[in-house]
Amino acid sequence: MLQVIGVSKKFGQKTALNSIDLNVSHGEFVSILGPSGCGKTTLLRILAGLEKPDSGKLILDEKDITQVSAHHRDVHTVFQRYALFPHMNIFDNVAFGLRCSRVAEPEVKRRVDEMLELANLSGQGKRTVTSLSGGEQQRVALIRALVNMPKLLLLDEPLGALDLKLRLQLQQELVAIQRRVKTTFVFVTHDQQEALNMSDRVAVMNKAKIVQLGTPLEIYEFPKCLFVANFVGNINRMDGKLRQDDAGRWVCDVESLGTYFVEPTEENKVAGQPGALCVRSEKLSLFSRKPSTVDNVAEGSIRALTYLGTHTQFDLTLKNGTGIQVFQQNTQKTAKKVFQAGDKVFVGWHTAQSHYFTGNQLQ
Amino acid sequence: MIQGLRYRRFSGVAWFWALSLVIAPLLYVVIISFMSRGAYGGVVWTMTLDNYLRIAEPDNLAILGASLTRSVGLAFVTTLMCVAVGFPLALFLVFRSGRFRQALFFLLIIPFWTNFLIRTYAWMVLLSDNGWINHLLEKIGFGPQALNWLFTPQAVLIGMFYNYLPYMAMSLYVSVEKLDPKLLDAAADLGAGPLKRFFKVIVPLCGPGLAAGSIMVFIPAMGEFVIPDILGGGTSLFIGNLLAQQFLVVRHWPYGAALSVVLMVLVGVCIALFEKYGNGSKEDLLA
Known part of the structure; x- marks a missing residue:
């Protein structure tokens, strides 16, 4: 038309x-x-x-x-x-x-x-x-x-x-x-x-x-x-380098934090390329002990938490100093807080929930 | 509180200004219009209605009527010319002049730095049979002394137009500048061509500026007597000439004052009628 x-x-x-x-x-x-x-x-x-x-x-x-x-x-x-x-x-x-x-x-x-x-x-x-x-x-x-x-x-x-x-x-x-x-x-x-x-x-x-x-x-x-990821909604970013592990899977090494599975697009599967591993705030889960049920885990501590009715916003500092935000739905009607500011926590996500941007995608 | 005091002080200044420079002289004119003339001119302080009765005499009434008609006609044509040129000029300054806007607006003001008489005499030089304009016309092939415009109504109109254009242009400029360009975009978007945009959006929204500019041109143009004298050669009597004569030549101040009062009342009535029946917004008209 x-x-x-x-x-x-x-x-x-x-x-x-x-x-x-x-x-x-x-x-x-x-x-x-x-x-x-x-x-x-x-x-x-x-x-x-x-x-x-x-x-x-x-x-x-x-x-x-x-x-x-x-x-x-x-x-x-x-x-x-x-x-x-x-x-x-x-x-x-x-x-x-x-x-x-x-x-x-x-x-x-x-x-x-x-x-x-x-x-x-x-x-x-x-x-x-x-x-x-x-x-x-x-x-x-x-x-x-x-x-x-x-x-x-x-x-x-x-x-x-x-x-x-x-x-x-x-x-x-x-x-x-x-x-x-x-x-x-x-x-x-x-x-x-x-x-x-x-x-x-x-x-x-x-x-x-x-x-x-x-x-x-x-x-x-x-x-x-x-x-686009940044402009539309909230997204967390961890900078790292791309590599293929022994099993041939693509992983991203984030310095002093860990190694995470990623799914780069075909043309971006270039080892050694710096890139950004991104996960939306609502797709991250918080755990008090290291979980085994998710593909990827990062360690950090709670800097601040804000109760927002439908969800609670957690501001975390990861082990490598990166700041991220996690949204958790307030599904339970309870006055008890599971997490407090200052708590050491683990953040987990499945590989399919993440994005990996590299090269000209970073512009 | 302090603000209020400050305003009051300023309003004191405004009152002083209005009283000493507007109201007192006006009152003086009204008062002497009821007085008699001394044997050698000047004012004798005995009350009389003679001056007004004299105006009512058929001969004098005819002169007054003729010169008034001439003046109103001249003021009207001058105002029309000023609108016809001033409006496009204001639109150009606001929308098209870009970074030259300040400079061009400045050019509009510069003539005011020169004495009004000098500017008017300059037109005499320009328009005379051996003037620059005729020389220019001869250069481009119109033959010698192509225009014999000095001491004609055309010359008077040119002089009037030239002198009063800035007042119209400036008051329109202020109005046009306040116009939201988005409104013109909106009108274009809704299918209005350039003419419709001008008459349906620009003119109605610049109404106050147009009214103010017209009053600033029309009223002084009506009392103008110097330009018709210099460029028209004093061949026809305008109301301004009539008044000036009474004060400066005949030296009959009370009669001149009476004529002035009549003229003021007439103008006042005109404005009142315009305000009442004109479609412009009242509060902006005299602001």
């Missing part, structure tokens, strides 16, 4: 986008996730037509739209901080796009009213936009774009200005609306939780490139590089 082919963009000396390829299919909800300055907003502005790419092509429904300017594109945007017109009321804001394309006034009224209903704002068209709460403004911004029935809806961190609770609620609303209108959504965010929550697929961007594109599960459980 939407194809982005080799799109690049430079601002002066700074590369904002470096040969971006992306395919989005009809009705899909794709998030573009990345830290600020990674180029995600530039990509969105290029999709909207507010910025021209230096090279590359944009295809929308088999039509090349690279040179089509913003006001002639069937693409609409929900802007960061909404960009509602302060001199118009809700109705006129929502009707703006329809009136620009000279839709007859009775039809405008019908479609705007329909949208106001969708946004739970029925009968409030006369209110000024400055009198709205953040959540309401967000919904007006959404329907102002949706009322034009765009082929593609772009959302630029639309929930960024809201408090956490409202955000979670609006995330669900947004997904529900998307399911109803079946419009293709491209959603830009720097919030990994938001991306994982809402999207069919997530494109993780870093330094002007898409580093991984996949379902939320793929992105979280099978990150292709250290950056």
